Amino acid sequence: MEDSAKKQLDEEKMVNDAFQHLINTYLASRHRKKVEIITKAFNFAKQAHKGVRRLSGEPYIMHPLAVAQIVCSEIGLGSTSICAALLHDVVEDTDYTVEDVSNIFGPKIAQIVDGLTKISGGIFGDKASAQAESFKKLLLTMSDDIRVILIKISDRLHNMRTLGSQPPNKQYKIAGETLYIYAPLANRLGLNKIKEELEDLSFRYEHPEEYQQIIDKLAQTRAHRETLFEDFTRPIREALDKMGLTYTIKARIKTPYSIWCKMQNKHIEFEEVYDILAVRIIFEPQRAEDEISECFRIYVCASRIYKPHPERLRDWLTHPKANGYQALHVTLMSKTGQWIEVQIRSTRMDEMAEQGFAAHWKYKEGSKTTADSEDELEKWLHTIKEILDDPQPNALDFLDAIKLNLYASEIFVVTPKGEFKTMPADCTALDFAFSIHTFLGSHCIGAKVNHKLVPLSHKLQSGDQVEILTSKTQRVQKEWINFATTAKAKNKIQAILRREERELQKQGEEILNEFFEKAEVEPNSMNIDKLCDLHRIKFREELFQAIGSKNVVLGTADLNVLHEKQGNKGNSWTHFIPFLKKKSPSSKTKEKPTTEQPISIDRKKTVVLNEENIQNFIIAECCHPIPGDDVLGYIDSDKHIYIHKRQCPVAAKLKTSDGNHILAVTWDVHKTLFFPATIKASGIDNVGILHEMTGILSNQFNINIHKLSVTTKDGIFDCEIQLGVHDVEDVKKICNKLKNMIGVEEVTRID
Known part of the structure; x- marks a missing residue:
């Protein structure tokens, strides 16, 4: 008591x-x-x-x-x-x-x-x-x-x-949707510190071993970074003191998640990530109106001490990022031969960078928020609302559209009248047209970029001056979706195409009903399915659309099928079963065997994959997980379980859109089974190098090569080898062995 x-x-x-x-x-x-x-x-x-x-x-x-x-x-x-x-x-x-x-x-x-x-x-x-x-x-x-x-x-x-x-399956669901939606949302609102913590926490729960390895290596290399930071900043401090500035200089260390992403994307080890350390100079301007000129004064001062990289000056002072971020970034060559990024910002800019202009926007007394940042937030919220006003019919498509709008580095594009417009990096002339007005986008036929005629698919660069060319007779084309990159453009194109498809379906249905009436045939679903089968069309809506667009013209063959006896084998019920099967949420995942029976699983417990039960699961073809990979399971509507890598893009969407069907999964396989893996190697095209590589695989590892493709150009070779391995440990041993060969520069596993 x-x-x-x-x-x-x-x-x-x-x-x-x-x-x-x-x-x-x-x-x-x-x-x-x-x-x-x-x-x-x-x-x-x-x-x-x-x-x-x-x-x-x-x-x-x-x-x-x-x-x-x-x-x-x-x-x-x-x-x-x-x-x-x-x-x-x-x-x-x-x-x-x-x-x-x-x-x-x-x-x-x-x-x-x-x-x-x-x-x-x-x-x-x-x-x-x-x-x-x-x-x-x-x-x-x-x-x-x-x-x-x-x-x-x-x-x-x-x-x-x-x-x-939380139990592991809930951890993967919550961490997955955090990484997919909440972290980019925090980034878009300028909450950089929170964004980084959300990313690191998600990484920690999804890939605990990799997270801990990076934390340990950061701790081991800390003393070296501190020495480098002190040596690099000492002459800068002396110069800033002479200028009479009030300032602080901080070391900015790359987060574990961003280090891991760079290792994954570049296929490099921790030791090869060279931009772990950056330097941040934060100063208090004597007058608010002088803060931008003070940033450039500090840049000139630092670039006299260290040589700047000619292509790595980033000016977000005069044109802030869409989330309100302002700073001047320059990359300088240190005395140790290492490029180090220096970020220069005022105390106000630093506060904005950490907390975001959303917090200053309307509700914080005494803030000095600019009209530009308010306008940027309003425009962004308007774009989000446009997407929501005409949402995608599919949940994953909707999330993709939002995702496009959340992520994006930015460039500045100039209108013919000299106005600056913020656009996502890698955007096209078509994206720019839709960003101005839907009518302009849907009727554009091309563009003039810097006074030169370019196609709609032309990718814009920062500083381009763009004039959109239109025609009243132009209509939205299906192929536009392939080179539209912004959420707004993709959403508008799909909305227009869907509207046209609905119109064609309506016209097709009317034509079909008239055809049935003339043929004196009952307009029921069975007769419509007969015509679908004849024209090799899976769904009735597709048939209506094909008729409406004149891709299918009803005639004698259709009459013959409609007047056939009901017992015709070609129209039996079993013939249509394949079309009634529900597809997997990912079109990229492996087709499940028709004989496979769903298995019973306790969703609250971690599922253990072993030699006895592995045949009950479907290894996803989109990411090809093998023992040793961090994996999870996804139960589809038919109770079949797909195994994905946790960082697989398909799995990322499933965690966000259908997280209650995620399972915690772990491996318990003991080098008795072989799994497919692909290794990519590149290097100097020496005589006999391929023979030596295959010899190592066959003789030292006793591995059968399933497929091998090689290309050579200008004395450099690129080689992809598909082989059977037991687990990730096998892959690492093979990669390390091949890397040690003379002439081989890079060896990585690819999905």
Whole structure:
């Protein structure tokens, strides 16, 4: 009994200490001091969640307190947002209503709480998964009050910080959707620090071994980096002191997730990642209007000490990024022969970079937000709303469209009148046309870039001046979707094509009904299916569209099929079964055997793949996982289980759109089975090098080569070898052995 009372007192102290820390943080901010309403919200939430605990065992009120702390200290929002964060789960998890919150705390706080509740609950559409529908609601609420999404990101950050209490399959689902949606969303809103933490936490749970290896190597190389940083910055400090500047110089270390991404994308080891260290110079300008010129003064000063890279000057001062980021980046050659990036920014720019202009946009007193950044946010929210106004029928397509709009490096494109437009890198002239107006995009026939005629597929470069050419007779073409890169352009093209398809289907259905009437045949589904079979068309809608577009012209052959006897073998029910089979969520995944029977699985437990049960699972062809890879399982609607690599792009979408069907999976295979793997090698095309490579594989590893392809050009060879291996360890041994050959420069495994 005494232990129970002591535990209760300890928990009470923990809760009160957390609340006091929140109040102290708020009082130290620049906001008006509305402590009374925050205290009222805390007491209300504490009473509402009384007796409820999280999976970790701590009182539930600790979660809203932690979210409010993030909102206050890490994003910099005020009392309204802090109260909404404290109350964000009250309506969803207790008997209190939005009306109750409105009566006690006012309509503004209630509106934000209502927005947060709608994201979590609600009735979802038939064609979209619950998760994708939830993201739609999340994005819709942004245009009403940006604070809703900022609190939601804070909520997700705390959930990620406490993800260890969840079972593995839930960890993969939550980490997957965090990496796919929430991290890029935080990035788009300028919350760089939160974005990086979300990425690292997702990486930590999805690839724990790789995460720990990078953490360990960062610790081992820390002393070397500190020495390099001190030696590199010493002469810069001396020069800045002479200039009389008030400044700080910080070391910016690449995050574990970004290091891992670079290792994956470049197929390199940790030791080959050369830009782990960057230098950040943050200064206090004497006058606000001088901060941009001060940045360039510091750049000139540093470039006199170290030679700058001629192609790596990034000016985001005069034209900030779409998320409000401002800085001047220059890459300098150190005395040790290593390129080091230097980021130059004012204290205001630094605050914007860490917390994002969304926090300054309308709600932070005393902010100096520029009209440009407000305009950029408004434009971005408008684009999101356009996508939501005409959503993709498929949940994964919708997520893809949003994803396109969240990610993107930026370039600046100039209109014929000299106006600067921010566009994503790798955008085309077609994307630019749609960014200006849908009518312009749907009727464009080409463009003039820097006064030269180019096709719609032409990729734009930063600084290009672009004039769009149009024709009233032009119509949207299907192939446009192949070179449109922005979410807005893709979405508009697909919407127009869908509208035209619906019109053609309607016309085709009318033509078909007239044909049936003249042929004196009943216009039922069985007769329509007969014509589908005749024309080798799977779906009735496709038949209607083909008739409407005159690709199928009804005639004598159709009459003959319709007047055949019902017993005709070609139209038997079994003939149509293949067309009725539901497709796997990924068209890239392996076709399942028709004889395979679904297996029974406890979704809460980790599934162990071994020699006895491996035949019950389907190894996904999109990523070719083998023993040793971090994997997960996906249960489709027919209860078949696909095994994907955790970082597989298809799996990333499934974690986000259909996370409740994700399984935790681990390997327990003991070098008795062979799995397909592909190795890519490149190097100097010496005589006999291919013979030596195949000899190593055959003689030293006793491996059968299934397929080998080689190309040579200008004395360089590229070679792809498909072979059978037991696991990832085999692949590493093979790669290391081949790398040691004279003339071989690079050896990597590819999917």
